Amino acid sequence: MIAIASDHGGVELKDFLVQFLRARGVVVEDLGTQGNDSVDYPDYGRLVAGKVATGEAERGILMCTNGIGMSILANKYPGVRAALVYDVRAARMSREHNNSNVLVLGGGVIEKEAAEKIVATWLETPFAGGRHERRLEKIARVEAELGTRIRRGEEGAGGAQAEFFLRRTDPEVCAAIQKETERLQHNLELIASENVVSEAVLEAQGSVMTNKYAEGYPGRRYYGGCDFVDVVESLAISRAKELFGADHVNVQPHSGTQANMAVYFSILNPGDCYFGMNLSHGGHLSMGSPVNFSGMLYRVVPYGVSQATETIDYDALAEAARRERPRLIIAGASAYPRVIDFKRFREIADEVGAHLMVDMAHIAGLVAAGVHPSPVPHADFVTTTTHKTLRGPRGGMILCRTQHAKTIDSKVFPGLQGGPLMHVIAAKAVALKEALSPEFKQYQEQIVKNAKALAGALMERGFRLVSGGTDNHLMLVDLRQSELTGKVAQETLDKARITVNRNTVPFETRSPFVTSGIRIGTPAVTTRGMKEQEMVIISGFIDRALDHVGDEAVLKSIAEDVVELCKKFPVYPHRLGRQ
Structure with a gap:
């Protein structure tokens, strides 16, 4: 063409x-x-x-x-x-x-x-070809050298330069990456578990650290040549300890689910009982879903929210714990919009002699900035992802008390994983350094301000939110009062360039492929620089779109308005090939 x-x-x-x-x-x-x-x-x-x-x-x-x-x-x-x-x-x-x-x-x-x-x-x-090919290769090397300098920060990272070799080697993949960059720029990303990492994190994750095998831990590797990967892993560990006040940190888990698995393997035997939050009430697959390993190997007793308040029913949880005597209680969620009382969880666990694990994957950034109470003083184990609100690369991490350190490390390696992903750990270290900055605290505070502003604006427009609002970065819109399903709402908003995910709501009656709700979060739009006034505008886009399901002309008009709003808050502008 x-x-x-x-x-x-x-x-x-x-x-x-x-x-x-x-x-x-x-x-x-x-x-x-x-x-x-x-x-x-x-x-x-x-x-x-x-x-x-x-x-x-x-x-x-x-x-x-x-x-x-x-x-x-x-x-x-x-x-x-x-x-x-x-x-x-x-x-x-x-x-x-x-x-x-x-x-x-x-x-x-x-x-x-x-x-x-x-x-x-x-x-x-x-x-x-021939001698001319050789000369063009020299031009290509000049372009690559200039791109490297730009990536090192001499002129600001440039997407066209950064993707030079990829474009030459695999134009199909390069084109898909470019399209995804354009999607990020021109869409409102409201999925609560997604964010936009810094250029520094991208550069670390795309570095030569990807070449190195490093089974073991810093100073105790099974491979030679690990001097410099030891540096980045040690930095990641020390920064995580400082950020969260943890005794011990393992930064090697490839994901949050693998971090959870390592904890389970460290204290549970097959068939043991543990408590995890019901998936439809806001929990996560890895907290006991029957389709996940966590629900296949153990006897899981799910707990949930009160039907009256749609917040965690701590009294019912305590009563069930006395009856079932679990070996482990898990606090944490993937779709719970309220502050979790970790002190109460600790008291319940102590009463029945259970360990307490907190999965803070969604709120890790808020915890790091002091915007949400920390689980670290109360829990035996804390697991998290390093993306979401923490705004790092996709990966996992485990924080624990000193007495559990050796067991946790052995369950991660060699128990569950082989060589760690050193390029991802390098990116984790960068993200953790960013999280130690005053600007990161301001960012987390703005995430919550934006979530409250968006939640308030949606409720003013007649939407019902689970539990009546939010204390953190996300909200659940309950669509059961309308004819909409979560699936239809998600697909409709996609056409308007607004990205959310369908989600179950407490006491759900529909299939998880259909659902009665949508989950909305503010981390990514806050990273872009949007504030409360933009949240009010976004609520209008959502309301108008869901009021015109199937009206392609209206949805196209909203999409155009979304693009205009997004132009004021660019994402990776130097990586855009065109607009």
Whole structure:
């Protein structure tokens, strides 16, 4: 496919060449401009250069009055080899010698007949290879070196440079990554478990640490050459201890579920009894769901919320604990919008002689910043993910008391895992350092302010929220008073560029694939810089969309409004190939 564009100075020649190419059977995407109104050439040149750079277009053709501005712009994109051509010979040589993939013409200096011949020659001439291939490889190395400098912070991270090798090796994957970057930019990400990591975290996770095997722990590895991975793992551990006030930390779990598994294996035997929060009341699969290992190996007694208050029924939990005498009680949830009373959990566990584990995956960032009470003083074990509110890479972590340290470490390795993912641990270390900053505390405070503002605005518009609001980063919208299901609501909001997830609500009667609710969270939009006033606007988008299910025109209009709002709060702007 050939992508073609021009400004007002080249539009007449552009329109002529579009017809010429289509008459020859060439697939052409005309990206504008249309008409003679004055426009800025970079706005159109970037569309073609971006498509060629990401592999969406095989080649491109650009025009402005003299071609100079378009050629300067196009050659800013690594992987783009734009040639400004005025005659047939230059067109041929640009292909034979330079393997040009963008042809630039001056609409004010080239006649249509000459342009026909130039374009035809350019399309028909193959790259000669040989010594010219060697020279292009040297250009590629220059681009890569510049990209490395940018990634190191000399000029700010640039997405086009960072993806240079990927674009050359696998344009399909590169294009998908670019599309995901565009989705992040142009959509409102309201999934409570998702966030947007910093460029520093991305750089650490994409580093050479990915090459290193490092079974064992710092200073006690089964492989040589671990000096520097020991540094990053030790940093991650010490920063987590400082951040949460923990006696011992293991940063190796690949996920939160594996962190939970390590705790279970350290104190439970198959068939032992433990308590976990009911999944439909806000718990998590790894807390005893029958379809998960955690519900297959042990005897699980689920606890939940009061039907009257939709908050944890501590009295019922205590009564059940006295009756069942569990070996372990788990506090923590994936869809619970209220503060958890860890002190009360500790008292219940002590009364029946149970261990207490807290899964703080969702609230770890809030805990780190002191916005939510910490479970660490009360729990024997605390597990967490390192993404979500903590805003790090996807992974897990275990905090525990000193007496459990040796057992926990042995259950992670060699019990459950082999070599740790050292590139992810490096990124965890970076995220933990970021979490120690004053700015991170302000960020977490804003997450909660935004959640309360969004919850309040939704309730003012007539939505019912589980438990009547939120104390943390998320809220559950109960749709049972309407004809909507969670599935329909999620799919409708997707069309409006608003991303949420369908979710069960307490005392759910529908399938988990359908559900009666949606879960909404504010970590990602808060990372973008949005505040309370934007939450009110977002509530209006949600209300309007769910009031017009199936109305494609209205949903498209909302999506356009969402894009305009998102433009004010960019995500990875240097990684966008085009807008």
